[in-house]
Amino acid sequence: AQTVTQSQPEMSVQEAETVTLSCTYDTSESDYYLFWYKQPPSRQMILVIRQEAYKQQNATENRFSVNFQKAAKSFSLKISDSQLGDAAMYFCAYRSNQGGGADGLTFGKGTHLIIQP
């Protein structure tokens, strides 16, 4: 079974600065997706960024980028120019892509990101 570990229960960053959230995972599979989801107090999970394991290039979405180290099974999220609206719980998630990607997501326990004005 796959596992996802987020070792930082809480992180704090000053507005406009950069913060990196850590995630490691364990799997014996070679074909999978990794995701970062944001969950604000409204409770709705919002997809921030995704990475396909077979792509070597790190995914980027505006101020959000990842550092994907497949051999080390590490998938960190960097948020640049942090904004007050970035404050939320951030979850790292894994999804197998073997067999058509029909698997459910495996989530980490989350990191609570606080933005200091």
Added chain:
Amino acid sequence: DAGVTQSPTHLIKTRGQQVTLRCSPKSGHDTVSWYQQALGQGPQFIFQYYEEEERQRGNFPDRFSGHQFPNYSSELNVNALLLGDSALYLCASSLETGGFSTEAFFGQGTRLTVV
């Protein structure tokens, strides 16, 4: 596009009772997955429905069951409620295309409290 909608938003039930939660997927999506999120934890996968059948199941007892209707909407049923079933229940939808799934879109969840 209304996105994924769940009802009700909040629910209080007594131990031993049964509950039904409902989910309408994002327009154009055909696959629905359910997750349980306990307070302070990440969501845990309960099961997934596709073509009106349960396709995959997480580590949850048979008290948790579901259904998918021809319009792709879905229900999650929990029987014989326990205090430990108190959680946020999230529904996510996706689209199967060419044998692969698009990313999941989530609803705002149903907060279930068992007393």
